Structure formats: structure tokens, C-alpha cells
Amino acid sequence: MAEDPTQVASHVYKTVFENDRVRILEAHMAPGEVTVMHSHPDHIAVAMKPAKFKFRLASGEEAEGELEAGQAMFVEAADHTTENTGSTELHAVLIELK
Numbered sequence: 001m002a003e004d005p006t007q008v009a010s011h012v013y014k015t016v017f018e019n020d021r022v023r024i025l026e027a028h029m030a031p032g033e034v035t036v037m038h039s040h041p042d043h044i045a046v047a048m049k050p051a052k053f054k055f056r057l058a059s060g061e062e063a064e065g066e067l068e069a070g071q072a073m074f075v076e077a078a079d080h081t082t083e084n085t086g087s088t089e090l091h092a093v094l095i096e097l098k
Contacts, residue, residue, distance in 0.1 A: 002039040002058065002079035009035040012082075013094075025094040029084040039079045043096040046072045052086035067092075 005013040006025065012035055017024040029035070037058060047067035055063045058079035067073060084090040 002037045005038040005040065008038050021098050023096040023098065025096065027090065027092045027094060029090040031084055031087050031089065034083040035081050037079055037081050040075065040094065041077045041096050041098065043075050043094050044072055045075055046093045048091040048093060051090045051092060053090060054083040054085050056081045
């Protein structure tokens with residue numbers, strides 16, 4: 001398993017709440033920014049503003065996505081990088097399940 005995102009990409013991911021059942025992260029990424037490989041458990045991502053992004057999995061697979069402000073998506077546990085492919089800041093809240 002890859003590293004914790006708050007450790008290897010602390011400029012992007014900040015923990016805003018954590019207990020024995022969930023951890024909530026806030027993410028901010030500039031347009032074109034790419035994170036290093038990291039891992040999350042199963043989680044829900046909620047876009048705080050419109051977002052376009054690409055995940056690159058450790059296996060080499062890629063997945064692109066787009067969310068409107070307030071829209072949520074479920075993301076299965078994985079090792080991946082994230083790229084902000086949009087032209088504006090990516091701002092999201094991630095709710096990691098423990």
C-alpha cells in the first residue's frame with residue numbers, strides 16, 4: 001500500500017476530523033497539479049466547486065472524472081495519483097471510511 005496522502009502530499013490534503021470510524025480530509029489542488037502516489041481506503045469525495053480530474057492507479061490504469069459543486073462520488077480503496085485536469089482550483093472534501 002502506498003503512503004498516507006496527508007504525509008506525502010500535505011500541501012494538498014489536510015485532516016479536518018478523525019475518529020475511530022472516519023477521517024475527513026480537505027483537498028486543494030491548483031490547475032495542472034499532480035500528487036505523488038498515495039492511498040486512501042474506501043471513501044466518498046464531495047466537490048466543493050466544479051472539478052475535473054484524472055486518477056492514475058498503481059496498475060497503470062487511468063480514470064477521468066468531473067463533478068459539479070456539491071456532487072459526490074464513491075471511490076474504492078486504491079493506490080493512485082490525482083491530477084487536476086481543470087482550469088480552476090480543485091476543492092474537495094474526502095470522507096474516508098475505516
